[in-house]
Amino acid sequence: MGLTYQTMEWLGTGLRLLDQRALPANLRYLEATTIDVLVDAINTLAVRGAPALGAIGAYGVVIAMDQGAQEGWDSERLEKEIDRVRDARPTAVNLAWGVDRVRPLMAQGRDAVLDEAHAVVREDEVANRAMGVRGADWLLARLGDRKLRLLTHCNTGTLATTGWGTALGVIRELAARDRIEVVYVDETRPLLQGARLTAWELFQDGIAHLVQSDGAATSTIMRGLVDAALIGADRVVANGDTANKIGSVGVALACADAGIPFLVVAPESSVDLDTAHGDDIQIEMRNGDEILNFAGQRTAPLESEGFNPAFDVTPARLVTAFVCESAVLEVSNGQTPGMKWGRES
Amino acid sequence: MGLTYQTMEWLGTGLRLLDQRALPANLRYLEATTIDVLVDAINTLAVRGAPALGAIGAYGVVIAMDQGAQEGWDSERLEKEIDRVRDARPTAVNLAWGVDRVRPLMAQGRDAVLDEAHAVVREDEVANRAMGVRGADWLLARLGDRKLRLLTHCNTGTLATTGWGTALGVIRELAARDRIEVVYVDETRPLLQGARLTAWELFQDGIAHLVQSDGAATSTIMRGLVDAALIGADRVVANGDTANKIGSVGVALACADAGIPFLVVAPESSVDLDTAHGDDIQIEMRNGDEILNFAGQRTAPLESEGFNPAFDVTPARLVTAFVCESAVLEVSNGQTPGMKWGRES
Numbered sequence: 001m002g003l004t005y006q007t008m009e010w011l012g013t014g015l016r017l018l019d020q021r022a023l024p025a026n027l028r029y030l031e032a033t034t035i036d037v038l039v040d041a042i043n044t045l046a047v048r049g050a051p052a053l054g055a056i057g058a059y060g061v062v063i064a065m066d067q068g069a070q071e072g073w074d075s076e077r078l079e080k081e082i083d084r085v086r087d088a089r090p091t092a093v094n095l096a097w098g099v100d101r102v103r104p105l106m107a108q109g110r111d112a113v114l115d116e117a118h119a120v121v122r123e124d125e126v127a128n129r130a131m132g133v134r135g136a137d138w139l140l141a142r143l144g145d146r147k148l149r150l151l152t153h154c155n156t157g158t159l160a161t162t163g164w165g166t167a168l169g170v171i172r173e174l175a176a177r178d179r180i181e182v183v184y185v186d187e188t189r190p191l192l193q194g195a196r197l198t199a200w201e202l203f204q205d206g207i208a209h210l211v212q213s214d215g216a217a218t219s220t221i222m223r224g225l226v227d228a229a230l231i232g233a234d235r236v237v238a239n240g241d242t243a244n245k246i247g248s249v250g251v252a253l254a255c256a257d258a259g260i261p262f263l264v265v266a267p268e269s270s271v272d273l274d275t276a277h278g279d280d281i282q283i284e285m286r287n288g289d290e291i292l293n294f295a296g297q298r299t300a301p302l303e304s305e306g307f308n309p310a311f312d313v314t315p316a317r318l319v320t321a322f323v324c325e326s327a328v329l330e331v332s333n334g335q336t337p338g339m340k341w342g343r344e345s
Numbered sequence: 346m347g348l349t350y351q352t353m354e355w356l357g358t359g360l361r362l363l364d365q366r367a368l369p370a371n372l373r374y375l376e377a378t379t380i381d382v383l384v385d386a387i388n389t390l391a392v393r394g395a396p397a398l399g400a401i402g403a404y405g406v407v408i409a410m411d412q413g414a415q416e417g418w419d420s421e422r423l424e425k426e427i428d429r430v431r432d433a434r435p436t437a438v439n440l441a442w443g444v445d446r447v448r449p450l451m452a453q454g455r456d457a458v459l460d461e462a463h464a465v466v467r468e469d470e471v472a473n474r475a476m477g478v479r480g481a482d483w484l485l486a487r488l489g490d491r492k493l494r495l496l497t498h499c500n501t502g503t504l505a506t507t508g509w510g511t512a513l514g515v516i517r518e519l520a521a522r523d524r525i526e527v528v529y530v531d532e533t534r535p536l537l538q539g540a541r542l543t544a545w546e547l548f549q550d551g552i553a554h555l556v557q558s559d560g561a562a563t564s565t566i567m568r569g570l571v572d573a574a575l576i577g578a579d580r581v582v583a584n585g586d587t588a589n590k591i592g593s594v595g596v597a598l599a600c601a602d603a604g605i606p607f608l609v610v611a612p613e614s615s616v617d618l619d620t621a622h623g624d625d626i627q628i629e630m631r632n633g634d635e636i637l638n639f640a641g642q643r644t645a646p647l648e649s650e651g652f653n654p655a656f657d658v659t660p661a662r663l664v665t666a667f668v669c670e671s672a673v674l675e676v677s678n679g680q681t682p683g684m685k686w687g688r689e690s
Contacts, residue, residue, distance in 0.1 A: 024643075024645065025643065153560075184652065185649075186560070187636060187645075189534060189559065189560060192645075195636070195644050195645040196644060196645065199645045199646050200645075200646050202649075203646045210649075210652035211633075211636050211637060211645050211649050211650070211651050211652065212651065212653070213559065213591060213653070214560040214592070215498075215531075215534060215559040215560075215590075215591045215592020215657075216591050216653075216654060216657070217595070218592070218598060218657065219594050219595075219654065219657030219658065220652070220654075222657075245560075246561050246564065247558070247559070247561070248560075249563050249567060250560060250562070250563035250564075250595045250598070250599065253563060253595070253599060253602060254595065288555075288556075291532060291540070291558055292540070292556060294639050295639060295640045295642045297640045299532075299537050299540050300369065300532075300537075300540040300544045300545075300556050301369045301545050301548045304530075304540075304544040304547075304548060304554065305554075305556070306557065307556065307561065307565070308561075309561060312560075312561070312563065312564030312567075313564065
């Protein structure tokens with residue numbers, strides 16, 4: 001049921017992106033054939049979501065090579081433009097990961113880079129499907145084979161990836177098994193990725209859901225209305241500390257208080273073993289105007305200033321388990337990404 | 346500095362209310378001379394805030410008596426109209442408290458009721474000033490005599506009371522002593538009482554503040570940017586469980602995790618000793634459209650539903666201290682409203 005939509009599609013001369021700023025009112029696309037357009041699309045969140053940004057990073061190198069060939073850039077300029085893509089947003093590790101994955105292939109020519117970018121997309125959806133199955137299996141084993149009441153924050157679906165989703169992929173897998181009673185969707189201020197994007201994806205899939213304010217999440221959990229909460233991740237570091245959309249750590253605290261599972265669902269491309277602790281993650285500070293205005297209307301006094309960190313860090317102690325494509329790591333059993341891959345600090 | 350504004354003023358023939366729906370863009374007033382207008386003003390949050398609603402309940406009886414005299418209501422109709430005011434919103438105890446305080450005086454005539462309503466207003470501001478001093482003294486004794494970084498949720502200022510404020514009264518008292526570094530203001534979705542009202546009051550007073558999304562509060566606290574958080578209360582029950590604006594309990598959880606004080610500042614008129622536990626507090630469920638729309642624009646898919654509890658309950662174990670007009674009760678010392686007034690269940 002529902003529409004067919006694709007977060008991104010390579011068109012031969014550039015990348016067609018579903019413009020997520022216009023959802024849910026309008027389903028429209030933009031075409032990125034230059035680095036300026038691509039970086040603007042990243043900065044304004046026309047495309048967002050850590051796994052999606054991994055693919056964007058890879059395709060961005062192709063766009064830079066094509067534009068550079070057309071405009072006669074020297075190699076210094078080319079590298080600088082690629083770095084603009086790599087550094088467009090600081091918190092999600094995937095953007096840099098995607099650029100770095102294809103960069104060594106530039107010497108083999110543009111088509112080798114493009115092939116690798118396509119491979120990133122294929123592997124991402126395979127990883128998402130695997131996480132969906134692992135996460136669903138884990139939840140049903142832990143909570144019993146029954147319909148679950150879940151809570152999620154921000155958007156982690158097809159729109160945040162190249163297909164299917166991470167935390168939302170687990171929810172989709174559970175829905176396919178008829179094991180969803182309802183999904184509480186945090187609206188996710190300031191840009192409402194929950195109300196605009198997650199609710200839209202759940203509606204397309206016919207999955208029962210309720211949109212709530214972010215402030216409601218804690219009491220919904222503490223009142224016993226939720227069996228488990230699931231989020232994605234923009235960066236998981238070696239000790240398991242997890243950067244994700246602002247508001248995530250509040251959900252984690254509530255789950256710990258209520259004694260229900262809090263799962264982080266993220267592909268291994270979101271794991272950054274070079275960073276030991278969450279304190280070392282750079283948190284993107286966005287313009288305070290995102291808080292002070294809405295739909296062109298000023299909501300706060302003109303004289304007020306906004307404080308607008310885009311992400312927060314959930315300490316590993318508050319995570320019940322990490323769901324990756326190759327494993328479910330249970331923190332209470334001492335499993336963290338660093339432990340799993342032999343890089344615990 | 347700033348404007349002069351009054352939340353409510355008795356005009357002889359009715360109650361002039363500052364229409365809080367229009368702030369901060371417009372400073373406008375409405376005049377309630379009938380029960381229909383008054384109940385609509387309460388329901389649509391033109392006037393809100395537990396202490397303010399106490400006075401509204403008292404004046405509401407006068408308005409009902411005046412309208413009843415004019416329209417020839419019998420006593421049954423009169424009592425029914427008064428009950429409409431009393432029950433207009435269920436969670437704040439003050440509305441019923443205000444009605445019940447003046448009701449016994451009806452036999453003495455309308456002017457006796459009006460005098461008592463005026464007394465409610467006078468006593469509320471005196472109580473607020475006392476809470477401000479007690480709260481400020483307590484915080485400076487606990488945290489050291491220095492400039493503080495505070496966080497508050499929703500609006501508890503002049504606009505939520507008949508003057509000065511509860512939690513915001515403490516902040517004002519600290520500002521008068523030059524002991525405020527900055528106030529983090531949660532925007533307070535869905536109706537933005539923080540961004541629209543608290544920021545407006547702080548700007549009028551020249552107090553430094555930053556408006557943030559509700560989801561940001563947890564990490565702002567856990568990152569060590571806040572020395573203490575203060576909220577008001579719509580109802581404090583005998584064991585200390587506290588109903589307040591949705592999102593409050595998340596702030597309390599974060600303060601507990603970070604080891605910083607979480608204060609509930611509320612007059613004794615907000616204390617309900619007849620209710621033993623927070624589980625017994627009726628939580629007002631408001632229309633889901635408040636979540637799904639903003640400024641006349643639909644933000645979620647048309648097919649989505651909203652989940653919109655207006656309040657949550659903070660368990661007493663998460664409250665560091667209650668600041669009332671007569672005392673500061675420290676929960677860790679076993680002090681709760683029920684203990685203090687000999688009604689612990």
